[in-house]
Amino acid sequence: MRIELHEITIREVADGYLDNAEEGVVGYGGRLDIRPKYQREFVYDEKKRNAVIDTIRKGFPLNVMYWVITDDGSYEVMDGQQRTISFCQYVNGDFSVPVDGHPMAFHNLPKTLQDQILDYKLMVYFCSGTDVEKLDWFRIINIAGERLTEQELRNAVYTGPWLTHAKSIFSKTNCAAYLLANKYVNGSPIRQEFLQTALSWISDGSIEQYMSAHQHDPNANELWSYFQAVIAWVDLTFTTYRKEMKGLDWGSLYDRFKDGLYDTDKLESQIKALMIDDDVTRKKGIYQYVLTGDEKHLAIRAFTPAMRRAAYERQGGICPKCKKHFEIDQMEADHVTPWSKGGRTNADNCQMLCLEDNRRKGAV
Structure with a gap:
């Protein structure tokens, strides 16, 4: 793992700043991917955002930031995304902060104060290395602030055309995967939980190995086709939807039982009887039980x-x-x-x- 410390001014980072909402946020003359496409949206509240600007105005040090050097020589923000968006938004005129008791946008400041902010030096580590080295390092530094999810960490490592296509399907508000399966899958596309679920299903939990193997594929059609097949099988096998179906490991059930021939009316009658059985204390386990016959999924009520x-x-x-x-x-x-x-x-x-x-x- 190679890590180099650089001093970079806010003026440089804010150059070419552009926020395209879910299409991503860029800066540093277009060379810095501040928030990749379909990653989580800006989450700092007003108090935290203003504290960043106050720290810069007073010349106090911000915590170091980490940028990943990508294969094409550009950069992605690994740690420091929220701080970066905060000062870029301020310089861009998106909000005001209290200065001497008065709300002041960046353009309201005297030029000397504007230059003081723009010339503020950020301490940035440039990181490069193998996929495993980067992922291990990112997990270590991901200990403060607005923490990244495991899938967001993986996304920072396995960049490429495959991931770009996968995120367009699984990581956007009201994306295709969400519209298809939101009643079966927990979480938010923006926080990469739909993508993580799909990857876990198709790889039997070996997400990093799958992403590594497919990183340079031209598209994520295999993943999308598999995900659609799982959801179609669930819809056809269990004809009545119940809230207990959300969040189950449908991928593993599909892999084990997709080739079986089931009497769907009989399954529904069995599920209905189990749902009203007081001895069944874990209703979500009913779906595994009717397929496997294993009573452990039901958590049968114990004797007092x-x-x-x-x-x-x-x-x-x-x-x-x-x-x-x-x-x-x-x-x-x-x-x-x-x-x-x-x-x-x-x-x-x-x-x-x-x-x-x-x-x-x-x-x-």
Whole structure:
């Protein structure tokens, strides 16, 4: 990893400053990508923004900033985006700050004060290196201010035509991915959460490896096609939408079960029954359960201490399987009639088994 410290004036950074909203923010004569396309929008509030200008006016030092040197020799702001946008907006005349008790825009200041701001020297580290080195370094410096998400960190490393196309689909307000799947996917496109979800699905969680392999692809059509296929499969398989479907790991379910032939009416009846079953405490797990049959996804309601004690006393401490006596803390509560066969989690259906017999039963 190569890191070089440079002194750069606000005058230089603000030269060519242009804010194209979600199309990105640039400066430094067009060579600095201050906020890449479809990354999060400006988030500093008025108090923080004004504090940046006050710090500069008084000649106090701002924290160091980090710029990434890209493959084409231009730069991207890795750390310092909000501070950079703050002083560029001020120099651009976008807002005023209190000066001696009066609101003053940049153009209202005497030329000597304007020059003082424009000639202020920023301490900027230029960073270059391998993808792994840059990602590790960015995670280390991402400890203060408005922290970047993991996906924003990855985006700073794996720049190229593939990422530009992927962000146009997954990282813009009301983008195609959001319009297609917002009821199934948590988070915000602007914070890169839709892109991260799609990448996690297609790569089985190996996001960095996938981005590295496809960094220089001309487009992200493979990712977009896969994402659409997942959502289409969900829509076709589960015919009634419920809020519990949002945020599930649909990608892994699609990969495992996409080739199965399901009776969708039967699935819906099963889901409906489970939704009103008081013993099912984790409703979001119903969708994994109807596909896998694994009860762990449902978090079946446990027997209460009172139910356990009543069963223990009723049995006289005797395990009905091995017929031996145990203390209550050496036994576990169990359904006489299994929940999967209609047994309820109530006192009448509770029995106490010794640890060995209960675990042997659970393994059957």
